[in-house]
Amino acid sequence: METFLSQNGLSLVENENKFRSIITNKKIDIGKTIIISHPLISFPILTYNKIRCDQCLKKKENNLQTCSKCQRVYYCDRSCQKSSWISHHKLLCPLYKKSKNNMDEEMLKRVTILIEKFFNNNNNNNNENYLFETFLKLMTHRTEQSINNLKSFEKISNNTYENLNFNKISKDDLINYLCVFYCNNFNLHDNQLFVYGEGTFPIGSLFNHSCRPNAIVMYDGAVQIIKCIEVINVGEEINISYIDVALDRVTRKKMLQEKYFFECQCSRCSVQERYSGIFSKIDQLIEEKDQVITKKDFNTSLENWVSSESKLEQNESKFSKVTKLILSNLLSHIKNNTTDNDYINSLSEIISILFQNYSKTNLFYISSFSFTTKLFYDKIDLQQWYQSTILGNYILSIYLIIYPRYHPMIGLHLFTLGKCYWNDITNGLESVKESINILECAQKVLNITHNEGAENVDIINQ
């Protein structure tokens, strides 16, 4: 494991609160790939299992071939089918007739078959041994798991043990593996961020969480790619995010505690930050203070704003003011190569103004956001392009407050917004100019966040 990490310029160091952390031995620039790693096991979720190959997880609509024996798994070609057969399917194929596995059981069976082989051939110089060694040292948090979890793990472990013969692995080991899955596994997502699979990635599991991460996780089929979104200097820790960082502090805290068993002390959540810093102000802006009535008010005023007849009236709205303030100050930081410090300074100034003037409004609530996004896509469906650009700009301004500037959500949204401007002919040449500006920003972000060859990036680059 250490060798693999050091080949990638990384080190694993002990950490008092987090057990271990990954730090970089060299400066990493924005957009650079930090590490590419393979899963021990990954497979598509049920809704995708007929359009994504069970072995390589690449998409191939309509052309996948099923295993003629069990007719439960689909492959893109003979080579993937053969790899899967050798890896685990030979043992699992006859079992599919008997039972319908849930995801955890499926993962457990596949992983355990491989680990048993690893134990049996321990001396072989297999170049994937580091994956097993890493997996076996991942955190289980077993003593902190809920009683319900442990009961369910025991049941799955019993089923698995009855169906497969293991010599080197005990039932108790299986429960440990399930605990590892619970707080280490990843959901694989496509370039639009839709989840298509689940995977055990031992190397990816070494990265700790931050609510203001400097790295993101992307996928290409079954391959995991961790990319840098903020300059990371020698000796600094690399952090990804385990949850959606747009969530408010209370929800983040609850989710991290329930699923990963830790109290987050990242740069955004630390006590020091909480009382003074910019992220604390952001968290206060998005934290919900009022109840349902204001939500209804919000929806009505948003709809009125978007459909107001006169532009003057529109510009007077708090939605317009906030959007203009944020975009006029922050959008240029996306396109130009400003430093992270310059960006944070600008963000800090904006947040202070927003905090002073809008901290008692519900403009930044996540719950308001689902309505705003729905309205945005409704306008697109209705081809009301001008209104879609107004809403799209507002959404973009909120994204720039809650997400790091080079985040896939921002890139994807810019891409959609750029297309709305392109279709909006009411403003003539102005719309075309704005479309180009927005699409250039989208190109910059997507080239950083997405992998080469990703569909959106290709379209935009062309």
Ligand SMILES: C[S@@+](CC[C@H](N)C(=O)[O-])C[C@H]1O[C@@H](n2cnc3c(N)ncnc32)[C@H](O)[C@@H]1O
């Ligand atoms: C996927 S593992 C990350 C690697 C782990 N530190 C290790 O050494 O194996 C997730 C676990 O790491 C710890 N962890 C991750 N991020 C943390 C953070 N920001 N603060 C405290 N603990 C964290 C928690 O115990 C969590 O359940």
